[in-house]
Amino acid sequence: xxxxxxxxxxxxxxxxxxxxxxxxxxxxxxxxxxxxxxxxxxxxxxxxxxxxxxxxxxxxxxxxxxxxxxxxxxxxxxxxxxxxxxxxxxxxxxxxxxxxxxxxxxxxxxxxxxxxxxxxxxxxxxxxxxxxxxxxxxxxxxxxxxxxxxxxxxxxxxxxxxxxxxxxxxxxxxxxxxxxxxxxxxxxxxxxxxxxxxxxxxxxxxxxxxxxxxxxxxxxxxxxxxxxxxxxxxxxxxxxxxxxxxxxxxxxxxxxxxxxxxxxxxxxxxxxxxxxxxxxxxxxxxxxxxxxxx
Numbered sequence: 001x002x003x004x005x006x007x008x009x010x011x012x013x014x015x016x017x018x019x020x021x022x023x024x025x026x027x028x029x030x031x032x033x034x035x036x037x038x039x040x041x042x043x044x045x046x047x048x049x050x051x052x053x054x055x056x057x058x059x060x061x062x063x064x065x066x067x068x069x070x071x072x073x074x075x076x077x078x079x080x081x082x083x084x085x086x087x088x089x090x091x092x093x094x095x096x097x098x099x100x101x102x103x104x105x106x107x108x109x110x111x112x113x114x115x116x117x118x119x120x121x122x123x124x125x126x127x128x129x130x131x132x133x134x135x136x137x138x139x140x141x142x143x144x145x146x147x148x149x150x151x152x153x154x155x156x157x158x159x160x161x162x163x164x165x166x167x168x169x170x171x172x173x174x175x176x177x178x179x180x181x182x183x184x185x186x187x188x189x190x191x192x193x194x195x196x197x198x199x200x201x202x203x204x205x206x207x208x209x210x211x212x213x214x215x216x217x218x219x220x221x222x223x224x225x226x227x228x229x230x231x232x233x234x235x236x237x238x239x240x241x242x243x244x245x246x247x248x249x250x251x252x253x254x255x256x257x258x259x260x261x262x263x264x265x266x267x268x269x270x271x272x273x274x275x276x277x278x279x280x281x282x283x284x285x286x287x288x289x290x291x292x293x294x
Contacts, residue, residue: 010068010101017089017097020065020072034181035061035113038232039079041224042111045234045242046081048213057082063097064107066171073160079111080173106171109210111217111232112163114180122178124164126187126198168196175210177217177232184230186219207235215242 007013039060048056058081063074074097082098085105089095100106112122119127160166167173168191176189176196188208189196199208207218220233220241234242243251274287282289 011104014068014101015065015071015099016102017065017095017099020063020074020097020099032115033227035078035115037225037227038113038179038181039111041231041233041244042079044244044246046215047234047236047242048215050214051083054087055084057085057087057095057098059095059098062095065097065099065101066166068101070158070160075163075166077107077110077163078113080107081109082106083108100171107167107173109175109177109213110167110173111177111179114178114182121162122164123187124162124168126164126189126196164196169194174212175208177208179219179232181229184219186217186232188217 039058043058043060046058058079059077060079061076064077064080065071065074067073080098082103082105085103098107112118114122161170167176172191172194174191176191178187178189179185186201186206186208188199188201190199191197201208205218207216209216214237215234216236217232218235218241219230220235221230222228224231224244236242274282274285277285279289
């Protein structure tokens with residue numbers, strides 16, 4: 001749509017999620033089961049008291065378009081949370097991507113899961129070689145790309161910024177967490193003064209509290225979808241792990257079973273007490289002894 005005077009807002013003039021691609025086979029970072037399961041656990045254990053389910057959106061491996069000057073540029077966060085937006089795009093359609101200039105709200109939390117070769121992209125200057133990155137080359141760690149090198153002082157191709165820079169400088173995401181499934185290390189960053197500051201976490205019990213959500217991210221050891229390992233999941237203000245919908249249903253079923261068993265035990269004790277009474281005492285209580293024995 002051509003610009004007019006006064007210019008129309010980006011939401012009306014720039015591409016929408018229907019116009020922008022949702023896949024790129026050359027995207028760095030190899031997919032694996034963990035990248036599928038971990039985001040599910042994050043979404044299923046997040047319970048917010050200040051926002052209804054219809055007013056939050058969580059995305060996983062979804063194109064996040066962020067720059068009105070480069071409408072084809074995007075990042076694919078492993079998991080992200082946006083507050084106070086409709087669950088559905090324009091309250092009617094499932095999203096195929098998240099387009100910032102269409103939605104008008106930036107993500108509030110982003111979680112990245114480290115993969116071989118993506119630590120510089122995800123962590124910027126905080127990147128460190130981890131055990132599974134032994135074969136990562138110095139070039140990969142430094143993030144040097146042939147496309148960004150210069151020839152005779154001329155830039156060959158403009159290269160999109162790293163995820164770290166997009167989250168910190170462009171989208172200004174307030175909270176950013178990075179987790180490695182290889183070392184089980186959680187790192188939490190908070191946007192302070194326009195830059196991410198790494199938060200000090202207890203290495204024995206790593207937990208990253210987010211006061212605005214009244215929730216925190218921690219490393220939990222347990223079984224999810226049949227796999228027992230260390231996972232990221234949400235915990236509440238009392239330090240309790242938030243249950244998934246399935247876990248909550250199992251808990252409620254067990255509580256119901258326990259209540260029924262307690263009621264049965266109470267009836268048995270009452271019956272034993274009544275059986276100890278004489279026929280005259282039972283008659284005075286209006287109880288038929290034959291019914292008591294049945």
